[in-house]
Amino acid sequence: MSITTSEFSGRRRLVLKGAGVAALIGLGVVAIAPQALAANDKYPEDAFKQKGQADAIKALYGKTAEPSDKVKMDAPEIAENGAVVPVSVTTTLTDVTSISFLVAENPNALAASYRIPAGTVPSVANRLKMAKTTNVTAIVEAGGKLFSATKEVKVTVGGCGG
Amino acid sequence: MIIRRRELLKATAAATLAAGLPHLVRGAETAGVYDLERFGNARILHITDTHAQLRPVLFREPSVNLGVGAMAGQPPHLVGKAFLDRFGIRPDSADAYAFTSVEFEKAAVRFGRLGGFAHLKTLIDKLRADVGERRSVLLDGGDLWQGTGLANTMKGADMVEAANLLGIEAMTGHWEFTYGEQALRDNLARFKGEFLAQNVFLTEEAAFNDAKAFDPASGRVFKPSTIKDIGGHRIAIIGQAFPYVPIAHPKRFTPDWTFGIRDEELQKLVDGHRNNDKVEAVILLSHNGMDVDLKLASRVTGIDVILGGHTHDAIPLPITVTNAGGVTLVTNAGSNGKFVGVLDLELTKGKVANVRYRLLPVFSELLKPDPAMQTLIDKVRGPHVADWSDKLASADRLLYRRDNFSGTVDQLICDALVSELNAEIALSPGFRWGLTTLAGQPLTMEDLLSETAITYPETYVASMTGSQIRDVLEDVCDNLFNADPYYQQGGDMVRVGGLAYTCTPAESAGKRISELKLPNGRHLESGKSYKVAGWASVNQQSGAPVWEVVARHLRAGRPANRDAPGVTLKGVDDNPGIVRQG
Numbered sequence: 001m002s003i004t005t006s007e008f009s010g011r012r013r014l015v016l017k018g019a020g021v022a023a024l025i026g027l028g029v030v031a032i033a034p035q036a037l038a039a040n041d042k043y044p045e046d047a048f049k050q051k052g053q054a055d056a057i058k059a060l061y062g063k064t065a066e067p068s069d070k071v072k073m074d075a076p077e078i079a080e081n082g083a084v085v086p087v088s089v090t091t092t093l094t095d096v097t098s099i100s101f102l103v104a105e106n107p108n109a110l111a112a113s114y115r116i117p118a119g120t121v122p123s124v125a126n127r128l129k130m131a132k133t134t135n136v137t138a139i140v141e142a143g144g145k146l147f148s149a150t151k152e153v154k155v156t157v158g159g160c161g162g
Numbered sequence: 163m164i165i166r167r168r169e170l171l172k173a174t175a176a177a178t179l180a181a182g183l184p185h186l187v188r189g190a191e192t193a194g195v196y197d198l199e200r201f202g203n204a205r206i207l208h209i210t211d212t213h214a215q216l217r218p219v220l221f222r223e224p225s226v227n228l229g230v231g232a233m234a235g236q237p238p239h240l241v242g243k244a245f246l247d248r249f250g251i252r253p254d255s256a257d258a259y260a261f262t263s264v265e266f267e268k269a270a271v272r273f274g275r276l277g278g279f280a281h282l283k284t285l286i287d288k289l290r291a292d293v294g295e296r297r298s299v300l301l302d303g304g305d306l307w308q309g310t311g312l313a314n315t316m317k318g319a320d321m322v323e324a325a326n327l328l329g330i331e332a333m334t335g336h337w338e339f340t341y342g343e344q345a346l347r348d349n350l351a352r353f354k355g356e357f358l359a360q361n362v363f364l365t366e367e368a369a370f371n372d373a374k375a376f377d378p379a380s381g382r383v384f385k386p387s388t389i390k391d392i393g394g395h396r397i398a399i400i401g402q403a404f405p406y407v408p409i410a411h412p413k414r415f416t417p418d419w420t421f422g423i424r425d426e427e428l429q430k431l432v433d434g435h436r437n438n439d440k441v442e443a444v445i446l447l448s449h450n451g452m453d454v455d456l457k458l459a460s461r462v463t464g465i466d467v468i469l470g471g472h473t474h475d476a477i478p479l480p481i482t483v484t485n486a487g488g489v490t491l492v493t494n495a496g497s498n499g500k501f502v503g504v505l506d507l508e509l510t511k512g513k514v515a516n517v518r519y520r521l522l523p524v525f526s527e528l529l530k531p532d533p534a535m536q537t538l539i540d541k542v543r544g545p546h547v548a549d550w551s552d553k554l555a556s557a558d559r560l561l562y563r564r565d566n567f568s569g570t571v572d573q574l575i576c577d578a579l580v581s582e583l584n585a586e587i588a589l590s591p592g593f594r595w596g597l598t599t600l601a602g603q604p605l606t607m608e609d610l611l612s613e614t615a616i617t618y619p620e621t622y623v624a625s626m627t628g629s630q631i632r633d634v635l636e637d638v639c640d641n642l643f644n645a646d647p648y649y650q651q652g653g654d655m656v657r658v659g660g661l662a663y664t665c666t667p668a669e670s671a672g673k674r675i676s677e678l679k680l681p682n683g684r685h686l687e688s689g690k691s692y693k694v695a696g697w698a699s700v701n702q703q704s705g706a707p708v709w710e711v712v713a714r715h716l717r718a719g720r721p722a723n724r725d726a727p728g729v730t731l732k733g734v735d736d737n738p739g740i741v742r743q744g
Contacts, residue, residue, distance in 0.1 A: 077646075154640070156641065
């Protein structure tokens with residue numbers, strides 16, 4: 001699956017609405033149903049429009065995150081395809097209400113944000129498009145606080161392996 | 163060659179052949195260089211990165227192999243005298259010739275070629291006979307099926323036959339994958355050993371489409387590990403394929419598979435073998451490359467020894483790495499059939515009590531070729547050798563490849579690309595395989611293929627801007643010098659022709675390359691376009707195979723370009739990973 005640039009922001013919206021099934025299949029993830037989303041909140045358009053990571057987090061949550069080893073993010077060191085980089089998050093934190101992904105140096109840092117309904121296993125796997133080598137950050141909102149994990153993912157032109 | 167044999171016997175009483183691990187008792191000097199003192203109760207033999215070199219080779223080890231950050235000055239990033247001092251090898255010895263580039267041309271004449279599968283067979287059979295029936299195992303770390311014109315033409319099938327005759331019981335892979343899934347599976351169907359890879363999984367799409375997998379539940383494409391009974395002891399062997407196959411090579415060869423280092427999955431596997439299978443030792447047969455293995459050893463617990471390859475580092479002694487669970491030893495066994503790693507384990511009370519390791523250079527002059535293997539080699543080479551034995555030219559100087567930034571054989575390839583394809587600038591991949599030819603020796607197509615035989619050899623001519631060229635150099639340079647080994651891919655710096663530059667390896671990504679200049683002294687302009695020729699692109703290309711382009715260049719007898727490679731290094735003054743001239 002490759003995502004073209006023009007599909008990019010549209011796709012993020014689909015994932016947010018819980019229609020991004022391809023990315024979620026079989027991973028024990030329950031994306032929020034559209035009606036629940038509607039009842040809970042509206043689409044955080046402003047957060048997705050922010051360029052920088054700090055601004056996006058502020059727009060989405062209105063507070064800052066602290067790094068936590070209870071947020072376990074799995075991402076490759078070097079992406080096999082920058083257009084679809086598999087990144088997943090699980091956490092041992094309780095009372096998780098949302099999980100978000102940010103790619104620091106993408107044109108718009110916020111890549112995806114998931115609402116986690118009560119009683120759901122807090123585990124999300126998705127694939128992010130990355131413009132270049134940069135940090136990927138996962139944010140877990142739990143008990144009203146923000147916790148994060150960050151890893152650098154390299155996007156390379158490839159070739160020249162020994 | 164009686165004189166050479168005597169020279170060798172005199173000169174091989176050096177440290178490595180008799181040395182055990184530090185802190186362990188050193189073996190007494192042995193009568194014959196390959197008569198090892200008996201030690202322990204299970205012997206594991208390891209070869210890696212032979213690159214399909216069925217016949218004995220000349221292969222010059224690097225004179226530039228820089229380490230940066232925490233890796234600076236640490237094995238494997240030692241060359242020349244610093245290497246000899248670190249491992250206690252006498253400068254004029256046969257070992258110095260096998261392990262370093264010190265006085266290579268003189269020593270090559272004195273000590274001759276190394277390796278060759280018929281010679282390997284003789285040595286391996288002896289090392290196995292010495293310990294007795296079922297007390298040893300033979301492992302191959304991958305890059306077994308690629309590196310010659312013959313292997314490329316036969317998609318590795320020749321090497322499967324040689325591997326079966328040699329008695330390889332388990333292997334992992336890297337270039338093996340570049341023949342594509344079908345050829346790989348066809349070869350494995352005929353391979354009598356096991357192909358192990360814990361870190362190759364189906365992509366989500368392939369899993370969804372029920373693509374073939376060893377374990378559909380986990381998505382593991384290959385068997386991850388095997389348990390061998392060696393002398394009544396249960397030893398787990400885990401395979402670790404090269405983690406970056408779809409990045410370093412065209413993705414079209416492995417569209418359904420995803421790789422990676424995957425140390426969490428590895429940890430689970432190790433724990434399972436320890437806790438459930440009650441093995442006495444865990445060995446990782448790795449194609450990670452040595453820097454990656456050293457980091458992995460510090461993170462993953464429960465592995466006794468990592469038998470490593472990929473980076474072609476011939477390291478005489480294991481490096482001890484401490485981790486949360488204890489200690490893991492890390493080795494790397496060189497390349498091109500030059501060495502056999504001998505790991506003797508003393509297993510008592512269900513665990514490894516002691517080990518002894520030797521990396522034996524395979525001096526062809528000291529070993530009688532095994533007749534059955536020699537017959538097989540002659541048989542598989544037979545149909546092609548006539549086509550490839552015409553002399554194209556004579557080597558105008560020592561032709562070698564290995565060094566971080568350039569090698570004379572790559573300068574020759576770049577010259578051919580610039581001149582035959584009318585380009586301003588040439589790019590050539592920094593592979594670490596490829597043989598060495600002494601000045602004055604004839605160069606045949608078979609020799610040329612041993613430098614270039616890959617499944618994506620097509621040349622290209624492209625228009626690239628100065629900033630694009632700089633980006634490529636930066637990108638490849640980071641694969642080599644990223645301070646975190648997990649972000650390195652192995653391989654050396656892309657070679658350039660028609661361009662000079664300055665490199666500061668210890669800088670961060672994007673800041674290492676500067677002062678890019680054309681031969682006329684002008685700076686490369688960011689916005690200007692240049693005509694660039696190259697080969698081995700990860701994108702599909704349609705030009706003539708590079709060996710045809712270079713052969714045309716050699717046949718035309720053009721005067722050799724003797725310009726020194728235009729790479730100026732900064733910040734490496736005290737680094738023992740570089741041999742200084744003069």
